[in-house]
Amino acid sequence: MESVKILIVDDEEHILQVIKAYLENNQYLVYEADTGSGALHLFETLHPDLIVLDLMLPDMTGEEVCRRIRKSSNVPILMLTAKSGEDDMVNGLMIGADDYITKPFSPRELLARVISLLRRSNQQDQNHASLLLFAQGRLTIDLERHEVIVQEEPVALTPMEFRLLEVLAKHPKRVFSRLELVNLTQGDTYEGFERTIDVHIKNIRQKIGDDPKRPIFVGTVFGVGYKFLVSPDEK
Template identity: 35%
Template sequence: MDNKPYILVVEDDKPIRNFIAASLKAQGFNYIETDKGVEAIALSMSHKPDLIILDLGLPDMDGIEVIAKVREWSEVPIIIVSARENERQKIEALDKGADDYLTKPFGIGELLARVRVSLRHSTTTNNEKESLGIFKVKDLVVDFNKRKVTISNEQIHLTPIEYKIMALLCKYSGKVLTHNFIIKEIWSSPVGGETKSLRVFMASLRRKIEKNPAQPQYIYTEVGVGYRLVDD
């Protein structure tokens, strides 16, 4: 096996699975594929992929169950590809530990871009060595060196993208960050290209750090503009 990233593709629609696999191969990625959730869990343990592309609508078990099982032992990046458009279901998948979400139909260029971003974030997480200090405001503490977020001394699990957003908000605490600025920093996407994804991730992040997301203490929405993290 070479050093190229190894990707597990879990998709029960054979034409879509073949298309994804062929696209990954064309980009030089190694991959393995399956159409079953149970087998996906076993393969994730035996092959230890660098990233998982996962459909939620599998024939033997719900993809959200697969996420929960994998997260019991691994932090491997998981990108959801699903026909489910309900925002609640997206948030549930992210809460269980998914790192990103694409709604079908999607362009293969967009999927490959998400794959590159997730792999880059994962590499940064695994290789980051320098001490970046600690951010504190009220009961929120972000330890950048340990990549650890706590609320009232209770550790909060964030996905890589949620942590990236949290770190960005901390860096500019007290300042309003526009939607376009956050999207550019997190996804390196064209202006407006990830607006829906940003809304979903922010909703998930708030659910984790706010006692009452409807009355936030930490992350405020500047209507029509963006978001602001309190600085005092």
């Protein structure tokens, strides 16, 4: 089986080495970059399976690195930051990160987050071949290929966004609380904010062209959470 490739981007050498040691002990193939430009070069040449990305880099911000990567890839990105505020976390998720962890951090917690992200990213391999079509084929969710198509155009969702859309679409009309969605998509050991779900829902709506004021697919149940509004088309 081919080794999983992980790119670590941080300009603090001791943090790089700690993360590298933990990941290599778990049989991951680890690559390092200490600048944003170096990270983008390795991303283009190595095509890593996951990226651990620090926000504070000497030549450009981690947010900018994330934006550039998201133009061409939905590779899982775990943000690494010294900023612990909820707004900082939300901003990171808005530009396409899948998860975040704050410094100082436990290497064991980081490893757990990496394993969880990789598991979700590979979730399609555990699904049966299946297509979900909605609104006379306007929206197609390919569970096997991990693809979303809107009006015959592919839409790039992050692994977390795809998993969230999948959970909702598989249970149309059922109302999920934010906490339920966190547990179903992140795992019940996740200690982040429930507000992360709101950020991911906003991103999904933008990408699939769903007006939040008059949504066709993802509806808000105020004070509770979210639900998928339409049932699959009959095949």
